[in-house]
Amino acid sequence: MAFGSLEPARIPSRNGSRSPYGNPVVIDSRAKADLLPQVLGIASLGFLASALGVYFAPPLFGQGMLWICIIASFGLIFAVRAARATPVLAFGLFLLLALVMGFEISPWIRVLLGTGHAGAVFNAAVTTGVGMGVLGIGAQFLHFNYRRVAGIAGAALLALVLAGVLSIFFHFIQPTVYSYLTLVIFGVLIVVDFMRIRAGGDGMTPVELALGIYLDGLNVFLALTRIFSGRRD
Numbered sequence: 001m002a003f004g005s006l007e008p009a010r011i012p013s014r015n016g017s018r019s020p021y022g023n024p025v026v027i028d029s030r031a032k033a034d035l036l037p038q039v040l041g042i043a044s045l046g047f048l049a050s051a052l053g054v055y056f057a058p059p060l061f062g063q064g065m066l067w068i069c070i071i072a073s074f075g076l077i078f079a080v081r082a083a084r085a086t087p088v089l090a091f092g093l094f095l096l097l098a099l100v101m102g103f104e105i106s107p108w109i110r111v112l113l114g115t116g117h118a119g120a121v122f123n124a125a126v127t128t129g130v131g132m133g134v135l136g137i138g139a140q141f142l143h144f145n146y147r148r149v150a151g152i153a154g155a156a157l158l159a160l161v162l163a164g165v166l167s168i169f170f171h172f173i174q175p176t177v178y179s180y181l182t183l184v185i186f187g188v189l190i191v192v193d194f195m196r197i198r199a200g201g202d203g204m205t206p207v208e209l210a211l212g213i214y215l216d217g218l219n220v221f222l223a224l225t226r227i228f229s230g231r232r233d
Contacts, residue, residue, distance in 0.1 A: 014144065030199045035209070039197055042210035046098035047217065054109050061107045069104040071099060074179015090207040097211075101218060108225070114188055114222045117229040124224035132190055132217055139194035146195040148203075153188045160185060175226065182223040 058065075076097035083090040112121050160181055167173040193212045196202055201209055 006029075034208060035201055036197050037207045038206040039213060043092065043213040043217070046094060046214040047211060049095050049098035049101035049156065050105070050218065052106075053099040054106045055102075057103045057106035057111070061110075066104065066107065070101050072100050073104060076100060077211070077215075081208060084205050084208060085206065087207065091204065094207050094211055094214075098214065104219075105222065108222070112225060112229055112231070115231075117225075117231070120225055120228035123228050124221050127219040127224055128217055129188070132213075135187060135190045136194045139191045140198055142191065142195065146192045146199075149188065150192045150196075152157060153185055157185050157189075162175055179223045179226045182219060183227070186216050186219045186223070190220070 076093055078092045080090050080097060083093055109121060112118070141229065160178070163173055164178055167178070190213070193216060196204075196212075197209055
């Protein structure tokens with residue numbers, strides 16, 4: 001992979017608009033055509049890194065280590081975006097994030113494998129892959145204001161997270177319902193992210209776009225493991 005090609009895609013503009021980062025949007029159809037394979041390749045390496053993280057995570061994984069991974073994950077997400085001007089560094093931080101996320105979800109995956117739910121893990125992985133492929137193909141033919149939908153889906157996700165936190169104390173939302181809502185919201189975000197890639201990336205780098213696809217897919221996978229296993233913890 002040529003890291004020099006991981007620079008922000010230059011996309012066509014109908015009215016001289018600017019990217020979210022304030023840079024002028026410039027027409028470059030070849031970069032636009034090459035963007036999707038780059039993004040999918042980077043995201044695939046991220047999923048591989050997470051699988052390695054799950055496999056190599058220590059069996060005895062305490063709450064303290066789990067919180068360290070959670071905090072590190074948030075920090076690395078911001079770090080990947082902050083390093084957008086240095087493609088090699090951003091790519092390395094992305095792989096490190098994916099590895100840490102693998103450590104983070106390893107206790108849940110080990111619980112499923114240790115309680116006879118290996119089929120749920122496999123089915124969730126296959127369904128996630130197939131589902132993302134179908135949504136990605138569909139996004140190539142859909143036409144709507146994906147930026148507006150992205151804002152709505154982002155607000156819905158924030159509301160869902162807040163509801164999940166409150167439900168810990170007041171128990172007003174069932175875990176299964178929460179998982180299905182997660183599935184719907186991130187399904188919408190997958191379509192939005194693929195439409196953004198089709199449009200040229202909105203000034204984002206391939207690594208940043210791959211980060212969005214990776215986080216969408218990981219959350220869909222985790223929601224499906226809960227749905228398929230029937231576990232509520």
